[in-house]
Amino acid sequence: METAAPANGYRTTRQLEKAKELPQASDALPQYGGHGYVPGSRQEEGFVDRISHLVLGVGSLDRSEHFYNDVMGMDIVGRGLMAEQRPHAVLRMNTGCMLVLVEDKNVVPRRLGTNAVHHAFTMTPNQYRRLLEKVKEHEIDVWVDRAQYLAEGEFNVNFRDPDDHALEVCCDAPEASEVILPNVGTIDCGPADSFKVGDVKLFKEADVFLVRVKEGFLAMSRWCTHMNGRIIWNREHWRFQCPYHHATFDRCGNATGGQPDIDALRLYPVNFSPEGHALVDTSQVIHRACFEPQQASKPPKVAVTA
Amino acid sequence: MANIEGLNHTGRSVPDVRTGEQFYVDVLGAHHCNTISSATEDVRAGRGAPHPCNTVAGYLFVLFPHQDDIPLPESPRGEDGSRIGFSVSRQRFDDVVARARDLELPFEGPVQHPEHGPFGESLYFTDPGGNFMEVCWRRDEEVAYNPLVSKK
Known part of the structure; x- marks a missing residue:
């Protein structure tokens, strides 16, 4: 199948390689909407009730109907079903969302002066795996625009349809919301008295942040509770931040913005060796909605010698 | 499916x-x-x-x-590009039309769709960038489709 897509010459190797990655086989329905947002997680009252359909101008109805049916996997509903004078076809997806293709000899796939106009679709892992087989079969150029900002279990692929409309397909596999264990047992984080109140230290081997708060020590999992992105400590803003979907957390792990209605960062138990070292047990995960003072492990009192 | x-x-x-x-x-x-x-x-x-x-x-x-500066379209029905459509219940559709009038939102419609199709009526408008939008009610509003997202 021919596409009007440009050559991939300006894409980075990472953007091209990432487009080959596959989720594990699964028919699990998506748990996230666009950019990791979870529809319905906040009050949605307004002018309209729900997304219904997308209308695209296409140069050839036959060619595009075949593309969206065969490659994109949509069901064909029929033709001539709208109050539209031009030839048009209606296709349906499993959530009831429709795609309407309208034949037009002067298609404008992307507005002048911007390359940002794009249309994104949702697939299950198995649907996504099938899609990648189809684009390979049809030799369609694919890449991932946000290659460095995909969480674990999150899959995106970008390509163009036969009229050069910019498309994106998104898939969140079950592993995007599973608890990831570091499997490194207990780690020795060094002398507890070397941490001052306010200190945040990353232990990369375990994806753990050890934080000294005034109540004691918190060992926090680095995996975001929204979707499995690795958070970073933003020293200048005193916040943990997920670069993938922009959730932020305070020093105690409480969610502070970016994504609504998410839990505090998960904890691992902190114990102390007889020598006063902080030991983080990464085999047990403690889930919590928000920080409470008793979650912090109090360091042993330092013996005062005369 | x-x-x-x-x-x-x-x-x-x-x-x-x-x-x-x-x-x-x-x-x-x-x-x-x-x-x-x-x-x-x-x-x-x-x-x-x-x-x-x-x-x-x-x-x-x-x-x-x-x-760049981009000329805005002449018609809100998206005759030269893409259009995003939202639905409301048939019961709410007249309220949406009234609300659009209250907001002094320029729109076309309501337009009746053929009875043998999935769409009932639509109205059309644009956003400040000239992007085409549509609100409709659908004849298949009682059909139990898959949810947009499943619950965790």
Whole structure:
């Protein structure tokens, strides 16, 4: 199948390689909407009730109907079903969302002066795996625009349809919301008295942040509770931040913005060796909605010698 | 069953992302999610810009600035490009038309669709960037389709 897509010459190797990655086989329905947002997680009252359909101008109805049916996997509903004078076809997806293709000899796939106009679709892992087989079969150029900002279990692929409309397909596999264990047992984080109140230290081997708060020590999992992105400590803003979907957390792990209605960062138990070292047990995960003072492990009192 | 679940999000361009976002909030009742300014490869290469994300009825719109002055379309029905359609219940449709009049939102319609199709009636309008939009009621509103997202 021919596409009007440009050559991939300006894409980075990472953007091209990432487009080959596959989720594990699964028919699990998506748990996230666009950019990791979870529809319905906040009050949605307004002018309209729900997304219904997308209308695209296409140069050839036959060619595009075949593309969206065969490659994109949509069901064909029929033709001539709208109050539209031009030839048009209606296709349906499993959530009831429709795609309407309208034949037009002067298609404008992307507005002048911007390359940002794009249309994104949702697939299950198995649907996504099938899609990648189809684009390979049809030799369609694919890449991932946000290659460095995909969480674990999150899959995106970008390509163009036969009229050069910019498309994106998104898939969140079950592993995007599973608890990831570091499997490194207990780690020795060094002398507890070397941490001052306010200190945040990353232990990369375990994806753990050890934080000294005034109540004691918190060992926090680095995996975001929204979707499995690795958070970073933003020293200048005193916040943990997920670069993938922009959730932020305070020093105690409480969610502070970016994504609504998410839990505090998960904890691992902190114990102390007889020598006063902080030991983080990464085999047990403690889930919590928000920080409470008793979650912090109090360091042993330092013996005062005369 | 199809091999695709549904629509995920839409990227659109507007002359000014601030006034564009205000339209989505004031007229469509959108919620601001976040403003993405990640240093992606595209941003670093000058092919992107920070962009606000807003949800309308749970559906995400990502707004990008125009890179040039772009003439606005003459018709709100999207006769030269793409159009995003939202639905309301048949019961609410007349209220939406009245609300559009109250807001002095320029629109076309309501337009009746053929009875043998899935759509009932539609009205058409544009956002401040001239992006085409539609609100309709659907004859299949009682059909139990898959949810847009499943619960965790």
